[in-house]
Structure formats: C-alpha cells, structure tokens
Amino acid sequence: MSRRPRLSPTVGTARNLIRAALDEAQVPEGSLLLVACSGGTDSLALAATAAYFARSGRYRVGAVVVDHGLQPDSAAVAENARQQLAKLDLDPVDVRRVEVATAGTGPEAAARTARYGALDAAVEQHAAAAVLLGHTLDDQAEQVLLGLSRGSGTRSLSGMPARRGAYLRPFLALRRTETEEICRFSGLDPWHDPTNADPALTRSRVRTQVLPYLEDALGPGIAESLYRTSRILAQDAAYLEELAAAEYSRLRAPAPATGEGGHDAGALLLSEDGLRALPPALRQRVLALAVVELGGVQPGFERLLAAENLLRRAGSAGPVQLGGNVSAYRQVRGARVPQGDPSYGSLVLRKNL
Incomplete structure (x- = not known):
C-alpha cells in the first residue's frame, strides 16, 4: 500500500x-x-x-x-x-x-x-x-x-x-x-x-x-x-483615519445656499477654528477627506501644507490647488461664496468644473 x-x-x-x-x-x-x-x-x-x-x-x-x-x-x-x-x-x-x-x-x-x-x-x-x-x-x-x-x-x-x-x-x-x-x-x-x-x-x-x-x-x-x-x-493609519473621519463629520458644513435656495453641490465648508484646534496629523487628513468627497484626488503633503497656511490668516486668501481640480480658499470678511452667502470663519473647498 x-x-x-x-x-x-x-x-x-x-x-x-x-x-x-x-x-x-x-x-x-x-x-x-x-x-x-x-x-x-x-x-x-x-x-x-x-x-x-x-x-x-x-x-x-x-x-x-x-x-x-x-x-x-x-x-x-x-x-x-x-x-x-x-x-x-x-x-x-x-x-x-x-x-x-x-x-x-x-x-x-x-x-x-x-x-x-x-x-x-x-x-x-x-x-x-x-x-x-x-x-x-x-x-x-x-x-x-x-x-x-x-x-x-x-x-x-x-x-x-x-x-x-x-x-x-x-x-x-x-x-x-x-x-x-x-x-x-x-x-x-x-x-x-x-x-x-x-x-x-x-x-x-x-x-x-x-x-x-x-x-x-x-x-x-x-x-x-x-x-x-x-x-x-x-x-496607526487605521486609528488616525477613524479619528479624522469623526472630526470631518463634525467640522464639515454644506456650502452656502445658491440663488435657487438649494446648496452648492460643488463646494463645502470647514470651520477654521475647528481645523486650527486639530493636531496636524488629523487636520491634514480632514482636508484630504474634503478633497476626495468633492471628487478630487488625494493631495500631496506640500499641497496640504499650503492649505494649512490659509488658516494663519496672513498673506493670500487663496485659492490653493489641492488636486483633482479641487481648490481651497479663505473667505475674507463680508465676501460671498459665488452665488452664495458670506461664510467668514470657514475654509471653502470647491470643485472647479
């Protein structure tokens, strides 16, 4: 056998x-x-x-x-x-x-x-x-x-x-x-x-x-x-991404109302104060989540640093190109999002069509 x-x-x-x-x-x-x-x-x-x-x-x-x-x-x-x-x-x-x-x-x-x-x-x-x-x-x-x-x-x-x-x-x-x-x-x-x-x-x-x-x-x-x-x-990445997702949900706001009374689907807002309060590892991930939600691509480190510079409220208010035709800019006091209301105190992220 x-x-x-x-x-x-x-x-x-x-x-x-x-x-x-x-x-x-x-x-x-x-x-x-x-x-x-x-x-x-x-x-x-x-x-x-x-x-x-x-x-x-x-x-x-x-x-x-x-x-x-x-x-x-x-x-x-x-x-x-x-x-x-x-x-x-x-x-x-x-x-x-x-x-x-x-x-x-x-x-x-x-x-x-x-x-x-x-x-x-x-x-x-x-x-x-x-x-x-x-x-x-x-x-x-x-x-x-x-x-x-x-x-x-x-x-x-x-x-x-x-x-x-x-x-x-x-x-x-x-x-x-x-x-x-x-x-x-x-x-x-x-x-x-x-x-x-x-x-x-x-x-x-x-x-x-x-x-x-x-x-x-x-x-x-x-x-x-x-x-x-x-x-x-x-x-480590999984844990940081979980924390960033929770912060993004907390800080994200819909874009201001358009002339038709709805919301601008091509843009969203992130609270400047809220972003400043986050450690860099979470802040950059939150910004990246916004870019991806708008249909952009994962931004590189240098682009994220450029977006963070907007939070210092010194120098240019943007826009900063983040990837995949998504840009970020800081609203100056009294200014309006195109076809929308003033949103001072927020970063505006917009998909450029």
Whole structure:
C-alpha cells in the first residue's frame, strides 16, 4: 500500500494563513472563493493551497486568469495557467482578456486598473464571496521601500492591506521562497514573468538590486523588518483615519445656499477654528477627506501644507490647488461664496468644473 506524501510544513502554514484570513473576514462556509492567478509562483501556490478547502468541502474554489495582452505569448501563458488550475480541480476557471490603456497613467497602474476591473466583473458574474490575491511578504517589503522613496505618509508605508472589501491577501506573512516550495510540493510549473527582472521598471530594481544590497549591507531580515513596519503603520493609519473621519463629520458644513435656495453641490465648508484646534496629523487628513468627497484626488503633503497656511490668516486668501481640480480658499470678511452667502470663519473647498 502506497503511503501518502508527508505534508510540507510550509503547506500547513499556508493553509492556516488562508483559514485565518477567511475567518477574520467572516466569509461564510460553502461560498465561492476566486483565486486571482497569473500563472506565476505566488498565485499558483495560493491556488494549490486554496484547493485544499475545496477538497475538504468547506468552500467552493475557482480562479480567474487575467490576460493583459502585453506580451506576445500572453495567451499561451494564460492557457497554461488555466490547465494547471483545472488539474487542481478548481471550478470555475475563467480566462479574461483585458485591454490595458496606453495613455494617461504608467503601464503598471494601467495594468492594475484593467486587472481589477476583470476581477470585479468575475465576482459579480459568479457571486463570489472573496477574491484571494497572492502577494507575499517580499511584495510588501518592496511596497514599503517604494513608499519611502516617494516620501509617502503612514497609509502608503503601511503597504498593501490584508483585506480590502472582497479582496484578501492571506500570504502577506509568507516569503516568496516558501511559495516556490509549495509549487514544488504540488508538482506545479509556474511561469516566470520576465518583467520581474526588467531593470527599466522601478519595482524590478527594488526586487533585484535594492533589497539584496540592503541584506548584504545591513544583514539578513530586512524584508521581515519592512513587513513588520507595515503592520505597525497599518494599525496607526487605521486609528488616525477613524479619528479624522469623526472630526470631518463634525467640522464639515454644506456650502452656502445658491440663488435657487438649494446648496452648492460643488463646494463645502470647514470651520477654521475647528481645523486650527486639530493636531496636524488629523487636520491634514480632514482636508484630504474634503478633497476626495468633492471628487478630487488625494493631495500631496506640500499641497496640504499650503492649505494649512490659509488658516494663519496672513498673506493670500487663496485659492490653493489641492488636486483633482479641487481648490481651497479663505473667505475674507463680508465676501460671498459665488452665488452664495458670506461664510467668514470657514475654509471653502470647491470643485472647479
């Protein structure tokens, strides 16, 4: 009688990570999980591990392969991934071809937008309860370093969230070498994306040059330290954002009445005194919340400092451009918001159409 192969400890750890992520997200048993799979090492390891939960009957497990069409052999890569996923008995296995925009954003951002559009569509079509993403501890370390290089804030330095809506990243505590081990144990043949070693891409340079250099110069454990930093900052960012949301709700006021007796949907007010009373970490977040509510984009640190200068009531009353065509200005005494009433004592934030 043949003996079953001994379970790899790494496979056992990976299963526990998925189980913990599903329990934390309160994903109902019996529901459908979709694994986002590129055919690469990390996502194939995730699919192989998730297949265990289908065999155990706890969940139904399928997969989505997104073909970005950015490389000549992308269709063949997607088909190879589909075949390996089918051998894992995942069902359904969707291959979705997307069009990646070539203008307006960088190639990585455009591919990400197209990919999540395809995944969102798959969730809706199959009524999936969750999508599992294969990002690892190494990916998180790279993300933190990229944030540091851009001079980013707490939220950016906290890296990729373990959970955002239906999207779960159960492997953030797992090293890339461990996903390679899972693929070997499962008899899988992952695709190796050539762009991961392309020095023209910043993330590739971080992966192949910067992190290895830091390991050599500072000793082993750099990736783990960056991951630990991301977890600490994620907690801090979540707490600060909760406080900022409460302050924003308290300080926000609708724009003054328009000539028709309604409110100006393209503007809102924030109490100057209320903003001054807040510590900078909360004040800047409150200003950013107003910008986003008006349809703008997250303003940079320098833009937020410029908006804070308006509160000193010295020099220009604005406007200060904050991002996404949203501007802020201080009302001078007796002045009126366009088509509205005086609002002295408030910052006015307006979407410029």
